Amino acid sequence: MTKIALLITKTPHSDEGAERMCGISKRAKEREMDVTIYMLGDGVLCAKKDQKGYVGTNIKIALENGVSIKASANDLNARAIRKEQVEPEIEIVTDLESQFVEDIMESADRVISW
Amino acid sequence: MVDEIIKEKKVLSLMLFSGPYGSQDADHMCRIAEKALEKGYGVEIFLYGDGVHAQMKDQAPKMFYNVGEALVRIAEKGGVIKSCVRCSTARGYVNNEFDETSDRYPSDKAMDAVKIYSLYGFISMIKSSDKLLTFGSA
């Protein structure tokens, strides 16, 4: 099974990648690929609960469809986003960079970053 | 500074398109690059567009992550760092024609850790790397 890793470092509404990331994630799942999304820096704002709009909706759909989503604990803390304010199935990870590097260099077939 | 990437090592390439300090793009790139080096991977970085400003000597942010020092660490640990000559020339970094001996375009303003180079430096990274990440371009 093809594995795709996606890194997002930008906010959900900035037109700097989050929408594209969601679209590619959705299509990859439809094609039965394994998808993991990594949220780093401002990208952790994509993890926030209660969003309206394309990215918020599609993050929820991605989680329902088995996409693994990880968000950086350091970046959430810095931005005052508490665990209970994050979409429940998103994994909050310390040292996200470490997991990300291991994944892309050893597991993922493809990686795209925004 | 180790210039050659050992072929058996997997290589991660990273491209930076935005300037240091204006956003966290350079921070993310450097942190991921250092992590990759720690884990024993080869690292190649290409500074492009405003990203070439990360090569500037003597960066001294008062409270921000020091990108210049991070690049020096990355080079000391074996990372190869190049920057685009056209972008660097536009921004005032390049002194002279390409120097074969030092394998770079000379610059009084850029750190030694970074080689100012043709865009083909990035084009070959696109091919030779196992994985490619980009920061600050989207």
Added chain:
Amino acid sequence: MVKVVIEISHPPFGYEHTFAGLYVASASLSKGYDVTVILRSDGVYTGRKGQIEPMKNINLPATEDLVEDIIELDGRIIIERSSMEMRGINEDELIDEIEVMDTQDIHDIILDYGEKVVAF
């Protein structure tokens, strides 16, 4: 042969991104890579033909020339239909041989041809 997808989301001229992306595309083609350029969001403006002497008018090179070079070197240029429609761009405004595609098909292109993806 390495397959590269270069996606451009910024408009021509107002930012350096378009030049940067098109240079990477043509340099990659000169090295024999398989190159697909995707124009989406504000990047679709780069697909329009008929730029009138940008160098004379605004001291910037014509992106249209770079796009035509890429096509001549057998690079593929794809433009996103929904982004065009939002911006009032019709197909007859486009440079010849640019392919209009729907978003889902573009996602497939990225998944199939993006061994390496560079987004500008």
